[in-house]
Amino acid sequence: xxxxxxxxxxxxxxxxxxxxxxxxxxxxxxxxxxxxxxxxxxxxxxxxxxxxxxxxxxxxxxxxxxxxxxxxxxxxxxxxxxxxxxxxxxxxxxxxxxxxxxxxxxxxxxxxxxxxxxxxxxxxxxxxxxxxxxxxxxxxxxxxxxxxxxxxxxxxxxxxxxxxxxxxxxxxxxxxxxxxxxxxxxxxxxxxxxxxxxxxxxxxxxxxxxxxxxxxxxxxxxxxxxxxxxxxxxxxxxxxxxxxxxxxxxxxxxxxxxxxxxxxxxxxxxxxxxxxxxxxxxxxxxxxxxxxxxxxxxxxxxxxxxxxxxxxxxxxxxxxxxxxxxxxxxxxxxxxxxxxxxxxxxxxxxxxxxxxxxxxxxxxxxxxxxxxxxxxxxxxxxxxxxxxxxxxxxxxxxxxxxxxxxxxxxxxxxxxxxxxxxxxxxxxxxxxxxxxxxxxxxxxxxxxxxxxxxxxxxxxxxxxxxxxxxxxxxxxxxxxxxxxxxxxxxxxxxxxxxxxxxxxxxxxxxxxxxxxxxxxxxxxxxxxxxxxxxxxxxxxxxxxxxxxxxxxxxxxxxxxxxxxxxxxxxxxxxxxxxxxxxx
Numbered sequence: 001x002x003x004x005x006x007x008x009x010x011x012x013x014x015x016x017x018x019x020x021x022x023x024x025x026x027x028x029x030x031x032x033x034x035x036x037x038x039x040x041x042x043x044x045x046x047x048x049x050x051x052x053x054x055x056x057x058x059x060x061x062x063x064x065x066x067x068x069x070x071x072x073x074x075x076x077x078x079x080x081x082x083x084x085x086x087x088x089x090x091x092x093x094x095x096x097x098x099x100x101x102x103x104x105x106x107x108x109x110x111x112x113x114x115x116x117x118x119x120x121x122x123x124x125x126x127x128x129x130x131x132x133x134x135x136x137x138x139x140x141x142x143x144x145x146x147x148x149x150x151x152x153x154x155x156x157x158x159x160x161x162x163x164x165x166x167x168x169x170x171x172x173x174x175x176x177x178x179x180x181x182x183x184x185x186x187x188x189x190x191x192x193x194x195x196x197x198x199x200x201x202x203x204x205x206x207x208x209x210x211x212x213x214x215x216x217x218x219x220x221x222x223x224x225x226x227x228x229x230x231x232x233x234x235x236x237x238x239x240x241x242x243x244x245x246x247x248x249x250x251x252x253x254x255x256x257x258x259x260x261x262x263x264x265x266x267x268x269x270x271x272x273x274x275x276x277x278x279x280x281x282x283x284x285x286x287x288x289x290x291x292x293x294x295x296x297x298x299x300x301x302x303x304x305x306x307x308x309x310x311x312x313x314x315x316x317x318x319x320x321x322x323x324x325x326x327x328x329x330x331x332x333x334x335x336x337x338x339x340x341x342x343x344x345x346x347x348x349x350x351x352x353x354x355x356x357x358x359x360x361x362x363x364x365x366x367x368x369x370x371x372x373x374x375x376x377x378x379x380x381x382x383x384x385x386x387x388x389x390x391x392x393x394x395x396x397x398x399x400x401x402x403x404x405x406x407x408x409x410x411x412x413x414x415x416x417x418x419x420x421x422x423x424x425x426x427x428x429x430x431x432x433x434x435x436x437x438x439x440x441x442x443x444x445x446x447x448x449x450x451x452x453x454x455x456x457x458x459x460x461x462x463x464x465x466x467x468x469x470x471x472x473x474x475x476x477x478x479x480x481x482x483x484x485x486x487x488x489x490x491x492x493x494x495x496x497x498x499x500x501x502x503x504x505x506x507x508x509x510x511x512x513x514x515x516x517x518x519x520x521x522x523x524x525x526x527x528x529x530x531x532x533x534x535x536x537x538x539x540x541x542x543x544x545x546x547x548x549x550x551x552x553x554x555x556x557x558x559x560x561x562x563x564x565x566x567x568x569x570x571x572x573x574x575x576x577x578x579x580x581x582x583x
Contacts, residue, residue: 005267006420012260013416015409018252018313021047022408025248026400030239031151033066033204037278040237041211044255044276048215051259058212060294062279062286063160065089065205067151070175072141075099075196077188082181084141086201087124088282089155090174097200098173100138104189111135117197119143119185123383124152124176126284127517133171139199140174143182145383150176151240151394153281158513159289159358168515173201210278212287213237215258219270223426224483226490229302230271231419232364233257234288234356235309236280241396244403246386249313251276253412260416270304270423277356281394284516288358296362296511300498304428305329305365307419310355313408314388315401316379317371322348324355325367326505327438327529328497332429333367336418341410350528351505353516354385360505361513363498365430369418370411426486427477432496432569433470435504439463439562442530446537453539454552459559462566469573470496476580485580492576496569503565507532507558532558 003011024043030036041057048055070086073079100117110118110132117139118132124142132140144150154170161169177185188195221227235250242248258274279286292299308324320343322333330348337346351357351366360366372388373380379390387393392402422429440463443456450456473492480489502510505528514531536555542548 005264006417006424009260009264009267009420010413010416012263013256013409013412015405017259018256018408018412019405021252021255022244022248022400022403022405025251026242026244029241030237030243031066031241031282033064033208033282037238038211041213041276041278044213044237044251047255048213048258051262053215053217053258053262055213055215058214060210060212060290061207062210062283062290064208064210064279064282064286065155065203066282068202068204070199070201071097072175072177073198074188075198077191077193077195082177082184083149084175084177084181085149085151086173086175086203087152087154088203089153089205089284090129090170090201090203091172092203092205093173093199093201095200097198098138099196099198102141102185102189102195102197104186110137110140113137117141117199119189121182123150124154124174126154126156129154129170129172129174130156130168137172139172141185142174142176143185144176144178146381146391147178147180148391148395148397149178150384151281152176153284155284156515156517158284158353158516159286162512173199175199175201210283210287212278212291213276215274217258217261217265217268217272217274219268219423220266222269224487225269226302226487227270229304230273231304231422232273232275232299232306232359233309233415233419234275234277234306236277236287236356238278238280238282240281240394240398242399244398244400245314245388245390246311246393246398247280249403249408250309250311253309253312253408253415256412257415257419261420268420268423272419272423280356285356285358288356289513292358292362299359299362299364303359303364304422304494305367306359307415308355308357308366308368309370309415310368311386311388312370312411313403313405314371314373314390315404315407316377317373317388317407319372319374320346320369321372322346323368323370324351324357325349326351326360326365326501327434328430328432328501329365329367330434331431332422333369333418336414336421337369340414340417352528353514358513361502361508361510363501363510365497365501369414371407427480428490428493430493430497431474432493432500432573433467433474435500436463436466436470436566438529439504439566440467442533446534449537450539453543454536454555454559456559459563462563466566466570466573469570472577473573476577479580489576489580492572495572499565499569499572503532503562504529505531530562533562
């Protein structure tokens with residue numbers, strides 16, 4: 001019996017091609033604003049053309065930042081030099097640097113460091129740099145938890161800044177030292193006398209040209225599917241140094257996925273778009289943000305879902321997770337994991353403000369599938385984000401030996417399966433009622449802490465009404481027996497995601513991008529859901545202050561936004577059920 005086109009595409013994945021691509025990426029540094037990134041974009045386009053895959057390389061201006069070098073010299077109580085790194089978008093000091101007294105704000109209260117260099121424990125985080133800038137700190141010195149220093153991003157601004165976001169750009173230098181350097185600085189402070197340091201940080205921040213390769217695989221429209229609809233697949237190709245597991249493995253994965261799906265394109269009912277994002281760390285997701293902005297209406301009208309690939313194929317990574325996955329597509333993602341890996345009941349993590357999740361404001365459902373290191377693995381570090389939670393994440397130690405081609409081939413086959421099944425689904429595997437359940441849970445969990453300050457019962461009631469309507473819609477799926485009914489139902493499922501996902505996963509709404517203010521660790525849970533409403537938890541603590549009224553007005557407006565979305569979604573679901581019943 002002949003294999004199905006999708007099975008053939010899965011079987012077409014070749015580990016030797018993945019290995020060849022990884023070996024090429026291992027020799028090209030892609031974090032210097034030099035020729036490496038252009039070479040990578042040209043390599044990706046060339047490999048696609050070799051396979052006959054249509055590719056377009058978009059070119060555009062992006063506001064990018066590249067840390068060049070940094071030094072940290074202790075001037076008193078004794079003279080010594082401590083190795084350090086500076087970070088993208090941190091303020092440059094000029095060649096003479098800045099001299100400041102060091103103060104330990106280990107609890108992160110950088111406001112106590114005004115006029116001085118604030119010593120902060122942990123990874124460099126953009127919200128800490130922003131707070132330090134606003135507090136008037138002379139600089140921020142982060143002390144990493146291991147004997148490596150992690151490259152990080154210093155700005156909270158997502159993608160190219162709006163003009164009215166310019167005040168969020170860092171206004172102070174930011175550097176990081178390793179655990180040994182941090183201990184030494186704290187020992188000097190422990191002597192009781194002043195500690196003066198000189199910090200020199202060179203950072204190149206300016207408008208630069210970016211290249212974004214995109215492969216487009218058309219759909220056939222088989223079985224009445226809308227051939228113009230598509231699954232979006234993305235991975236960033238800029239990295240720190242060679243960045244093998246973050247994210248050369250992802251780039252090789254996408255090349256192989258594109259080749260395999262192109263070979264079997266006659267078996268795809270809907271299309272697939274495969275994009276390699278520039279400006280991931282050096283533009284805070286500027287590439288995917290540019291695509292989200294310039295392709296806004298195509299994405300709104302025709303994108304089935306976004307499949308992000310970041311750090312697959314890491315040696316020792318066997319703990320599969322549905323990562324950056326929205327509630328409406330969680331069931332599908334977890335089913336794919338179970339069927340392809342045998343892992344029962346895999347966990348699901350909601351999207352964090354990271355990982356090129358630039359399409360959530362537009363309401364596009366998102367999912368990712370690949371493994372992390374087991375938490376007992378010797379390479380596991382709980383504070384790292386990509387590279388499967390390995391210690392070498394965002395360091396020069398992310399080299400070719402950290403990848404496992406066999407695991408990468410498995411991850412690539414999983415991606416081909418997920419994307420191919422989604423492109424060929426007669427009825428899309430989106431479950432909007434699960435989004436309603438999540439809204440209800442967050443609101444119900446929040447209510448006890450609000451007491452008399454805000455009544456969320458009407459919101460919970462609207463969520464209950466939508467959950468009931470969506471269940472009726474689910475029951476109507478079985479009545480969508482012909483192509484026209486299935487197309488109508490699919491259009492409604494996409495429309496429901498556009499109504500609900502923006503309120504669940506964004507604060508500013510569909511046309512803007514929220515700041516990236518949270519931890520880079522990719523373990524997002526309920527606390528990243530309804531970000532506009534969760535600040536209501538602070539109402540009780542603000543009672544009797546001026547700010548209480550401000551916050552109450554803010555969260556009431558947000559409550560209205562969520563309720564309006566639920567009501568619109570309920571009406572659409574019930575109208576669709578009625579229409580399908582008449583058909």
